[in-house]
Amino acid sequence: MNLFAIRERARAAWAAFALPGHPRILVGAATCGRAAGAMEVKEALAAALGEHGLTDSVPVFEVGCNGLCYAEPLVEVTGRDNRRVLYRNVDARIAARLVESHLVQGEPFMKRALCVVEGNPLEGLPKWAELPMIRPQERIVTRNLGFIDPGEMLHYVNRGGYTGLERALALGPKGTVEEVTRSGLRGRGGAGFPTGLKWGFARKTPTEPKYVICNADEGDPGAFMDRSVLEGDPHAMLEGLLIAGYAVGATVGYIYIRSEYPLAVARLAQAIEDLRAYGLVGENILGSGFAFEIKIKKGAGAFVCGEETALMASIEGHRGMPRAKPPFPAVSGLFAKPTNINNVETLAAVSAILERGADWYTGFGTEKSRGTKTFSLAGQIRRTGLIEVPMGIPLRTIIEDIGGGVDRDKACKAVQTGGPSGGCIPGHLLDLPVDYEHLAEAGSIMGSGGMVVMDEDTCMVKVARYFLSFTEAESCGKCVPCRMGTQHLLRLLDTILAGEAAPGTLEQLRGICETMKCASLCGLGQTAPNPVLTTLRYFEDEYSHYLAGEVRRYRIEAESCEGCRACAIACPTGAITGDRKRPHIIDQEACILCGVCLQSCRYNAVSFVFEEKAAR
Amino acid sequence: MIEVSLARPADRVHDVCRRYAPDRENLIPALQEVQETEGFLSPEAVDAVAGYFRLSPNNVYGVATFYAQFRYRPPGRHCLKICQGTACHVQGSGVLLDAAQRTLGIRSGETTVDGDFGLEELACLGSCALAPAVVLDGVVHARQTPKKLNTLLEKARS
Ligand SMILES: Cc1cc2nc3c(=O)[nH]c(=O)nc-3n(C[C@H](O)[C@H](O)[C@H](O)COP(=O)(O)O)c2cc1C
Ligand code: SF4
Ligand code: SF4
Ligand code: FES
Ligand code: FES
Numbered sequence: 001m002n003l004f005a006i007r008e009r010a011r012a013a014w015a016a017f018a019l020p021g022h023p024r025i026l027v028g029a030a031t032c033g034r035a036a037g038a039m040e041v042k043e044a045l046a047a048a049l050g051e052h053g054l055t056d057s058v059p060v061f062e063v064g065c066n067g068l069c070y071a072e073p074l075v076e077v078t079g080r081d082n083r084r085v086l087y088r089n090v091d092a093r094i095a096a097r098l099v100e101s102h103l104v105q106g107e108p109f110m111k112r113a114l115c116v117v118e119g120n121p122l123e124g125l126p127k128w129a130e131l132p133m134i135r136p137q138e139r140i141v142t143r144n145l146g147f148i149d150p151g152e153m154l155h156y157v158n159r160g161g162y163t164g165l166e167r168a169l170a171l172g173p174k175g176t177v178e179e180v181t182r183s184g185l186r187g188r189g190g191a192g193f194p195t196g197l198k199w200g201f202a203r204k205t206p207t208e209p210k211y212v213i214c215n216a217d218e219g220d221p222g223a224f225m226d227r228s229v230l231e232g233d234p235h236a237m238l239e240g241l242l243i244a245g246y247a248v249g250a251t252v253g254y255i256y257i258r259s260e261y262p263l264a265v266a267r268l269a270q271a272i273e274d275l276r277a278y279g280l281v282g283e284n285i286l287g288s289g290f291a292f293e294i295k296i297k298k299g300a301g302a303f304v305c306g307e308e309t310a311l312m313a314s315i316e317g318h319r320g321m322p323r324a325k326p327p328f329p330a331v332s333g334l335f336a337k338p339t340n341i342n343n344v345e346t347l348a349a350v351s352a353i354l355e356r357g358a359d360w361y362t363g364f365g366t367e368k369s370r371g372t373k374t375f376s377l378a379g380q381i382r383r384t385g386l387i388e389v390p391m392g393i394p395l396r397t398i399i400e401d402i403g404g405g406v407d408r409d410k411a412c413k414a415v416q417t418g419g420p421s422g423g424c425i426p427g428h429l430l431d432l433p434v435d436y437e438h439l440a441e442a443g444s445i446m447g448s449g450g451m452v453v454m455d456e457d458t459c460m461v462k463v464a465r466y467f468l469s470f471t472e473a474e475s476c477g478k479c480v481p482c483r484m485g486t487q488h489l490l491r492l493l494d495t496i497l498a499g500e501a502a503p504g505t506l507e508q509l510r511g512i513c514e515t516m517k518c519a520s521l522c523g524l525g526q527t528a529p530n531p532v533l534t535t536l537r538y539f540e541d542e543y544s545h546y547l548a549g550e551v552r553r554y555r556i557e558a559e560s561c562e563g564c565r566a567c568a569i570a571c572p573t574g575a576i577t578g579d580r581k582r583p584h585i586i587d588q589e590a591c592i593l594c595g596v597c598l599q600s601c602r603y604n605a606v607s608f609v610f611e612e613k614a615a616r
Numbered sequence: 617m618i619e620v621s622l623a624r625p626a627d628r629v630h631d632v633c634r635r636y637a638p639d640r641e642n643l644i645p646a647l648q649e650v651q652e653t654e655g656f657l658s659p660e661a662v663d664a665v666a667g668y669f670r671l672s673p674n675n676v677y678g679v680a681t682f683y684a685q686f687r688y689r690p691p692g693r694h695c696l697k698i699c700q701g702t703a704c705h706v707q708g709s710g711v712l713l714d715a716a717q718r719t720l721g722i723r724s725g726e727t728t729v730d731g732d733f734g735l736e737e738l739a740c741l742g743s744c745a746l747a748p749a750v751v752l753d754g755v756v757h758a759r760q761t762p763k764k765l766n767t768l769l770e771k772a773r774s
Contacts, residue, residue, distance in 0.1 A: 220740075317641050
């Protein structure tokens with residue numbers, strides 16, 4: 001089928017989805033929506049519609065993540081007046097009220113209404129674009145998330161999809177590489193290497209066949225951008241993969257996706273089937289002579305397989321261990337053939353860039369960091385979710401405006417970016433512009449987009465230990481600096497936290513970090529010291545307490561304690577006692593200093609002081 | 617839960633393998649599907665896979681043990697995985713893990729004596745915005761507390 005005919009069909013499909021004057025319901029049904037109960041909500045909606053005889057007149061669609069994850073489950077209801085109202089925190093009971101109030105009586109259910117997505121304004125309700133969480137954002141990669149049915153390729157087409165591929169085929173491979181180069185796009189998988197340049201290398205290597213790979217391993221714990229894109233708009237990435245394949249001259253594209261994302265895998269499989277049915281993968285795509293196949297490979301649970309050479313070893317059916325570079329994948333990659341590998345977000349940006357042009361794309365971001373970046377905002381922040389912002393935006397705008405500030409009105413102690421390879425940016429640096437250069441200067445990295453906010457009570461030494469425990473477990477063991485280095489760092493951090501570190505431990509820590517940075521084989525070992533180095537750089541005083549033999553000792557303030565028992569239930573050793581509604585106390589003998597009570601108290605009644613360990 | 621047919625394990629495994637061409641590239645996907653149908657990689661299963669791909673069993677173990685996904689003992693009837701990713705960690709997933717270990721009387725990586733529950737740790741399942749998250753029998757549950765988790769476990773048990 002040619003694109004003209006596909007677009008005809010897309011218009012018809014879209015008309016059925018967004019028919020003026022016809023009510024409909026959208027349910028946010030990405031993984032985290034489902035985790036919050038979206039499927040029960042969907043059932044309750046269906047039941048309520050049935051009760052009112054609306055089953056045939058009000059279709060219910062599943063959509064992807066619109067980014068307001070904190071308010072899940074999210075439901076959007078459109079009445080006959082075409083006004084689309086988004087509702088937050090819907091459960092089965094509220095679902096029935098929505099149907100009754102909004103659809104039967106024609107009155108939006110204001111108690112749970114979050115905003116008007118489209119249509120006539122409603123008194124007292126902001127518009128979608130005016131939401132504090134949305135206003136600073138610029139949605140390119142996430143352009144369709146939450147607004148289309150991700151299982152329906154034609155929806156993507158109707159919103160401009162596959163125009164980029166059409167344009168690439170017209171530009172030719174060389175022209176396409178030039179367009180991407182001109183856009184200034186840099187890889188979103190972590191390292192930020194210029195995408196056009198990388199494509200050029202693979203294009204120029206004469207060996208055949210060539211491969212392209214989409215890296216959807218998303219191993220950074222605390223990051224879910226790639227998952228959201230693949231679940232909510234798989235074609236945005238797939239179009240980019242087709243364009244990459246065409247530009248470098250590849251015949252097969254692999255998608256390496258972690259097996260923890262079953263929904264994304266299912267959506268991809270469906271999307272690839274649709275592409276085949278419409279002739280967008282296979283032989284002679286759109287009559288251009290370009291032939292391309294796409295295969296999905298599921299990861300098997302190894303963080304290091306996000307590293308490109310390890311990933312390729314894993315696709316080949318080996319242990320996923322990195323190898324030394326050069327040769328770079330562009331020369332000798334998968335099955336020792338020229339290979340181009342890009343991250344999900346990079347490819348989803350590519351499809352937009354080819355659709356709208358490099359000049360349009362360079363209008364976003366900064367000189368050296370063009371375009372936008374997605375982040376998954378998580379941790380101790382009011383509004384968690386998936387966001388996309390122009391490069392160079394101050395970190396403060398993300399934390400305070402988009403995220404609504406730290407939970408429980410606490411101060412922001414640090415923002416962790418880049419996951420186990422990244423670092424902790426201290427609260428006093430919140431005015432830092434978020435781009436590759438500034439984050440690196442601050443000792444962290446852009447990374448793939450995980451952003452975890454930590455409040456004032458967080459123990460930064462424990463944070464460093466947490467990341468080291470992760471990298472220590474995930475080190476593949478091939479090279480000594482990483483294998484032994486992570487073990488040593490972890491052990492040293494443990495002695496520090498126990499208040500038993502010998503003098504000179506900090507120097508020892510720094511020394512190991514330096515060795516690992518320059519001597520490790522792959523990015524895992526080279527960057528694993530970052531969490532230690534940044535916490536040492538900004539929070540050395542916390543290390544000092546532990547080095548002076550002090551530990552955090554927890555107390556419950558009787559005046560603030562409501563006797564809610566939350567801490568007592570949470571305490572792993574049963575060290576907290578007290579009657580309901582009476583101040584609780586901590587038995588210091590039984591306390592193992594885990595700090596859980598501090599986190600579990602909603603009334604800020606638990607606090608800590610550093611005290612000599614011996615004073616126990 | 618896993619349904620086990622009456623055929624011999626080696627035959628079942630062979631049936632799974634036959635869906636793949638015997639190329640090295642298909643070794644991991646085949647192992648993944650074997651684990652899906654069998655619940656774990658038994659010595660017989662590994663032997664059968666090795667035979668099909670013309671590799672030695674040691675070679676297959678060498679690959680499989682590199683990846684955290686593969687198990688070598690039968691899983692519990694129910695499988696509880698608790699996320700220990702960064703977002704869940706700062707929102708108290710350590711407490712959840714502690715609580716689950718106490719309730720079930722096992723450590724993570726183990727299965728209860730009655731074979732009812734297996735407990736595993738997980739590094740992020742992408743529901744970080746609604747941390748802490750757990751997966752019980754393939755279904756993700758968000759914003760967990762020890763109390764909610766106990767209710768989940770009780771429901772699963774009955
Ligand atoms: C330990 C380690 C883990 C990585 N994990 C990922 C990942 O999960 N996703 C990803 O896209 N890139 C990851 N990378 C980066 C890849 O090696 C590679 O640079 C990237 O996929 C290139 O794509 P890009 O140019 O589009 O960014 C990782 C690198 C290292 C060293
Ligand atoms: S740096 Fe670590 S993960 Fe990378 S090759 Fe060396 S041991 Fe393996
Ligand atoms: S710090 Fe941990 S062990 Fe001590 S009282 Fe609090 S919860 Fe219990
Ligand atoms: S809004 Fe549902 S996953 Fe983000
Ligand atoms: S960190 Fe737990 S779901 Fe991501």
